[in-house]
Amino acid sequence: MQDRWNAFMPYPDVDVGHASTGPLSGLRVAVKDLFDVAGYPTAAGNAAVLAASGIKRATAPLVQTLLDAGACFVGKTNTDELAYSLIGGNVHFGMPRNPRDPDLIPGGSSSGSAVAVAAGLADIGLGTDTSGSVRLPAAINGLVGWRPTHGSLDNRALRPLAPSFDVPGFMTRSLEPMAAVMSALGMPPANDRPISILIPEDIFETIDGAIADEMIASFGSSAMPIRRTDAIASFSLADLAVAFITILQKEAWESNKTLFERSPDAIAPDIAARLRAGSRLADEEVREARRIRALFSGEIDRLLCGNVVVAFPTLASNPPTRDAGPESFAAFRSACIKLLCLSGLSGCPQAAFPIASRAGSVSLSLFGARRTDRMLVNVAMQLSICVKEQMPSKKVNTNS
Template identity: 85%
Template sequence: MRDLWNAFMPYPDADVGHAAIGPLSGLRLAVKDLFDVAGYPTAAGNAAVLAASGIKTSTAPLVQTLLDAGACFVGKTNTDELAYSLIGGNIHFGMPINPRDPHLIPGGSSSGSAVAVAAGFADIGLGTDTSGSIRLPAAVNGLIGWRPTHGSLDDRALRPLAPSFDVPGFVTRSLEPMAALMSAVGMPAVNDPPPSILVPEDIFATIDGAVADEMIASLRSAGMPVRRTNAIASVSLSDLALAFITILQREAWESNRTLFERSPEAIAPDIAARLLSGSRLDDEEVREAGSIRELFSAEIDALLRESVVVALPTLAMNPPRRDAEPESFAAFRSACIKLLCLSGLGGCPQLAFPIVNCAGNVSLSLFGARSADRMLMNVARQLTAE
């Protein structure tokens, strides 16, 4: 396989077996290089981590579950360094190329998994999502992206970034393989009545008005009950994003402190700066952020208890070009985190998918109660039915 898109890590091939028959038979699996796979190292997008890794002798349980369900492993994929970005760049292994628009970033940090699927090298891209690392590259590459309920999937033998937000996640080109994945990894089926869709006006007001109108028109055209609300929480999006980033930075520092102290020169300057920011946070800042998180989680639990699904734009703005200045990347990341942080703070599932009848790269997300992952799939099917 010639990887013209730089989706995969340049590792020698090793034999990774899979079941001959299963619900994922015939589907090719690309695995983000944060998960251990027997016969391969795990680099987490960092040369020093790669040098210290050695060849793994066992496979992460979640990856093994997919193999046992019949998925065929096709390689380990590129990632932003330490999974700590949303852009898709990597000074050690390069930025994957977005097959949908090679001039744009691929999004990250599950950049390689998304590009592998978008380029047709894989049917399932396994990645991780902490602050949007599945949903954002899915949106940028025109894919389906699923961030599962926090804690619902096995995360052993997965290198952490911020454990209280980290979840394994998936990208696919269409809803059907994603539905098969949800079943294969044991997400509970739902028989609830069709939920109403809630449109938060404060969130849709943050994006381009014409795009917001198209999204809402798309929701209404499916014939499902749609209602508006001023906001889904008493805390502003800016304050929620600040609380999220505070907790993320503290946990990212704790996860990578040993690497930073041993090999600071082996970490890209922008990633190192974020790690240092986490090291400098005082405990009171982190406690205050935790209190905001608890408040939001309680409010969102109460809201979603009533068979409601929240509709959100996946991205806050159009993705920048891959050759943009660092300031453009920072502005894009900051704007998008205000929307992407909500699932992390609430521990809730989110499903992102393209709106095909909208102009441009438009991705809509459904955000639901914990363990309502399959309900989001059912709603997405109704919304995208011809």
């Protein structure tokens, strides 16, 4: 397979068997290099981790479930170092190239899996999502992205970053294969109770007004009731982001402390700086962040208990170019984390998917109660159909 997008790790090919029939038969799966696959090392985007890895003798149970369902393994994919970024860069193995717009970042940390799917090199991209590492690259590459209910999928033989936020996640080019993946993984079926869509004004105020108005207008053509609320929670988005980052940094330090102390020079400076920040956090800061998380999670449970789906944009700003400076990357990460942290703090599922707009394709997210993963995809299908019907059709030139 020719990989001009740098989506895959440069490992020698190993035959990884899969079932000849099954619900995912005929679909190719690209696996982020955080999951163990028999016959391959696991580098987690770091040269020192690669050197110490050795060849794995067993495959991560979640990957094996996909193979047993008929999916064909096509390779292990590039990732941000230690899965600790949202940009998609890697000083050891290079930044994958965004097939949708090669001038833009691919997004991370599941950069290679997103690029493999967007480039048509895979049908299913398996990644991980801690602070948005599936949803953000899915949005940038025009894909469907699914962050599952926390704890609903098997995460054994998966290298951790921040365990209380980490989840395996998936990307596909359309909603139908995502629904097939959910079914193959045994996600509970959607209930048939009436659904209402909730629009949080504080979130839509963070994005371009014209795009926000168009997104909201697209909901009106659906048969689902629409409700509005001033804010998604009693906490500001900024306060929630601070609490999230505090817990993330603390757990990321704990997950990577041994590597950092043994090989500090083997970690990129920006990643090392975030790890150091986690090591210096006071216990009181972390306790307060976890208190906010518990209170927010309770508020979200009450908000979503009546078959409510929250709709909001996936990204808070346009992605920077791949040659932008560290300040641009930091500003983009900071803006987006205010929206991406909501699923992590609550443990609830989120589905991101592209919708057509007059400004081009934009990414919309649906956020629901725990274990409503399949319902989110069903609602996304309904909204996608409504948006397509609203868009003006292209005129056909009959003079040629």
